[in-house]
Each structure stands twice: as structure tokens, then as C-alpha cells.
Amino acid sequence: MHIPVLKGMLGHRTFIIKEGNQYLFDNIQTLDDLKNLKGGQGSQWGDTFVLKNSEIPTVTTSKYLNLFKMLEGERFHYFPRAIHESWAEINEHPDLNLTVEKRILLIYPYAMYFMVGPENQRLHDLIYRGFEMAIRDGSYNELFYANPAIKEALIKSNLNERIVLKIPNPNMGPKTPIDRPEFWLELNEL
Numbered sequence: 001m002h003i004p005v006l007k008g009m010l011g012h013r014t015f016i017i018k019e020g021n022q023y024l025f026d027n028i029q030t031l032d033d034l035k036n037l038k039g040g041q042g043s044q045w046g047d048t049f050v051l052k053n054s055e056i057p058t059v060t061t062s063k064y065l066n067l068f069k070m071l072e073g074e075r076f077h078y079f080p081r082a083i084h085e086s087w088a089e090i091n092e093h094p095d096l097n098l099t100v101e102k103r104i105l106l107i108y109p110y111a112m113y114f115m116v117g118p119e120n121q122r123l124h125d126l127i128y129r130g131f132e133m134a135i136r137d138g139s140y141n142e143l144f145y146a147n148p149a150i151k152e153a154l155i156k157s158n159l160n161e162r163i164v165l166k167i168p169n170p171n172m173g174p175k176t177p178i179d180r181p182e183f184w185l186e187l188n189e190l
Contacts, residue, residue, distance in 0.1 A: 003114075008110055010082045014104070014105060014162075015039075015079060015080055015081070021077065024077055026103065031056075034106075034165060037078060039056055040070055043060035051167075067079055105162035108167045109184075110172075
């Protein structure tokens with residue numbers, strides 16, 4: 001069994017947008033509404049496939065840093081970033097006229113796992129049992145939500161005040177525990 005270490009937070013996406021373009025998002029209520037705008041992504045990123053699979057128009061480039069200038073130059077309308085990435089990345093580009101969109105939260109299953117080599121089943125079992133115990137007794141949530149970066153991202157993101165648009169992630173393998181809500185970031189926990 002796989003346990004998403006960051007509770008799938010990588011799949012909770014806010015958008016970096018060009019300052020002054022919030023009006024483009026103010027009336028979005030559905031995924032079809034969002035499809036009238038173009039997102040920007042790295043050409044080889046797993047997220048790109050996820051967006052395109054849901055028929056979200058996506059402009060790509062092979063260079064991560066190009067995305068910020070392309071966004072400011074309005075080659076696309078938004079750059080979906082995990083909720084803990086948006087503000088940090090804007091701060092890394094103070095010379096660009098960028099901000100975080102205020103209303104939309106795009107969610108898709110996206111897991112990051114702690115893996116060990118296949119020859120080390122004993123270590124795998126110990127780690128897995130430890131995660132299961134910490135999740136069951138609540139100590140994992142305590143540790144997760146006390147992390148300063150996660151706490152800041154959740155406060156700044158105002159997730160419960162956003163319109164949630166959900167899409168599938170066909171990249172998630174059969175061992176992804178989609179049916180275990182305690183493994184995932186749940187908005188009703190916040």
C-alpha cells in the first residue's frame with residue numbers, strides 16, 4: 001500500500017496570474033468555464049498530462065523559468081501551482097507583475113511517496129506501520145498541520161472560500177489509496 005506523504009497537497013492547485021487579470025476568473029464556476037482560459041505548464045510534467053486529459057487548454061515550454069515571463073507576457077492566463085508553491089514562486093520573481101488568483105482551487109489526486117528499495121521489505125513494513133499508527137492516533141495530522149510551510153500555505157490559500165474544480169489524474173497507479181480519505185488533504189478538516 002502507498003501512503004501519500006503530503007496528503008496529496010501537490011494536487012491542490014492555486015493559480016499564479018498576471019496582476020490585474022483577476023477579472024478573468026471572477027465568473028468561473030465550472031470546469032467548462034475554466035476551459036475558456038489557457039494554463040501554462042512544463043512540457044514534460046505529469047501535471048501537463050493531467051490537465052490535457054481533462055481537455056484544459058495548456059501552453060507548454062521545456063524551461064520552468066520561462067513560464068513566469070510567458071505568463072506576464074499573457075501567452076497563457078494562469079500557472080497552476082501546488083498551494084505551498086504559489087506565494088514562494090511569486091516572491092522569487094519580484095521583477096514580474098504576478099499575483100495569486102483569489103477564487104479557484106483545482107484539485108486532482110497527486111501523491112508523493114516515501115519509497116525504499118524492493119530488497120528492503122522489513123524497512124518498508126516498519127515505515128508503513130508507523131505511518132498507519134500515526135494516522136490512526138492523529139499524530140500525523142498534528143505534525144502535518146504544524147509544519148510552518150504547510151500552515152502558511154493553508155492560511156494564505158483560504159481553501160474553504162474557493163470554488164473547487166476537480167479533475168481525475170490518470171497517472172495515479174492502482175496502488176494509490178484513493179478510497180482512504182484519512183490519507184488525503186480534506187477541505188472539511190481545515
